[in-house]
Amino acid sequence: MTKHIPVMLDECLKAFEGERLQYFFDGTLGAGGHASAILGAHPEIEIYIGCDQDPVAIGIATETLINFESKLKIVRSNHVEIEKILKELGIHQIDGCLLDLGVSSMQLDEDIRGFSFQKEGPLDMRMDPSQKLTAKEIINSYSEKDLGRIFREYGEEKLWRRGAKAIVEARKKKRFETTTELAELISQSLPRTKQKLHPATLIFQALRICVNRELETLEGTLKKAIEVLRPGGKIAVISFHSLEDRIVKNVFRAASEPLKNLQGMKIAEPVLENLTKKPLLPSRSQISRNRRSRSAKLRIARKI
Numbered sequence: 001m002t003k004h005i006p007v008m009l010d011e012c013l014k015a016f017e018g019e020r021l022q023y024f025f026d027g028t029l030g031a032g033g034h035a036s037a038i039l040g041a042h043p044e045i046e047i048y049i050g051c052d053q054d055p056v057a058i059g060i061a062t063e064t065l066i067n068f069e070s071k072l073k074i075v076r077s078n079h080v081e082i083e084k085i086l087k088e089l090g091i092h093q094i095d096g097c098l099l100d101l102g103v104s105s106m107q108l109d110e111d112i113r114g115f116s117f118q119k120e121g122p123l124d125m126r127m128d129p130s131q132k133l134t135a136k137e138i139i140n141s142y143s144e145k146d147l148g149r150i151f152r153e154y155g156e157e158k159l160w161r162r163g164a165k166a167i168v169e170a171r172k173k174k175r176f177e178t179t180t181e182l183a184e185l186i187s188q189s190l191p192r193t194k195q196k197l198h199p200a201t202l203i204f205q206a207l208r209i210c211v212n213r214e215l216e217t218l219e220g221t222l223k224k225a226i227e228v229l230r231p232g233g234k235i236a237v238i239s240f241h242s243l244e245d246r247i248v249k250n251v252f253r254a255a256s257e258p259l260k261n262l263q264g265m266k267i268a269e270p271v272l273e274n275l276t277k278k279p280l281l282p283s284r285s286q287i288s289r290n291r292r293s294r295s296a297k298l299r300i301a302r303k304i
């Protein structure tokens, strides 16, 4: 299994440098790379809540973070449950929050998880294996119209219509079972002029976002996390594609402006100071060490 290299780690550490962190919420624990560095840099942390919906990630992080066992509360959950998780731990406010979105290298690497079009595996793509909906169900049972909408909205795939039609035609003869069956059909059906991306990249991205309801949960989590941050506390979010980044940008922007009523009158003060008007990007040397970081964007904000 490929070891997950934490993305924009130095930039994340810098974001929390000098801050007094007592309670920290890491909504995407993964292999615990960011967690290990943040815990190392902040001995004052009393409780580090590491949340991940993937039991495999939880297992790996538990081993990685064995030296910090006494401060760690590892929770297998979706980060959108942040309020419930904190309530169960008796924590009212947090001093810092990190979300490092998307999939980990371990998830991409395990063919059985079905995330990668480069590895033969079942069409699955669930981060939380206890969830019912899989990519296979979407591909084999959703209407052409719904498939098209998913490819257009979650993949920003220009050839969404053609992709959906090809899938619906092909499944009349045989149900799709594996990632490579789908990747091959997409390669044959979607002609590409610029061959920078594999033809199935955007379709696979769209399916993964849909299976895991990634965009809906992200917006919910951000709003709830801002609410539970203490004044002065910081939130840092690393996103990996424009749809995610747009949500982070919009939620941060809305919270950084005064709330107005329909007549344009101010009814509430802003609750957030946006510290990155433009997102931070990984350095060239980081990208050459870790290709997965090439599309990363980091946004940071502070609760007022």
Ligand SMILES: C[S@@+](CC[C@H](N)C(=O)[O-])C[C@H]1O[C@@H](n2cnc3c(N)ncnc32)[C@H](O)[C@@H]1O
Residues within 6 Å of the ligand: 004, 005, 006, 007, 027, 028, 029, 030, 031, 032, 033, 034, 035, 051, 052, 053, 054, 057, 077, 078, 079, 080, 100, 101, 102, 103, 104, 127, 217
């Ligand atoms: C990019 S990895 C995080 C890597 C981690 N920062 C590290 O350094 O090892 C993203 C992780 O977040 C998890 N994840 C993604 N969306 C989630 C959600 N809505 N709730 C909980 N975990 C989620 C995935 O299962 C994956 O393990």
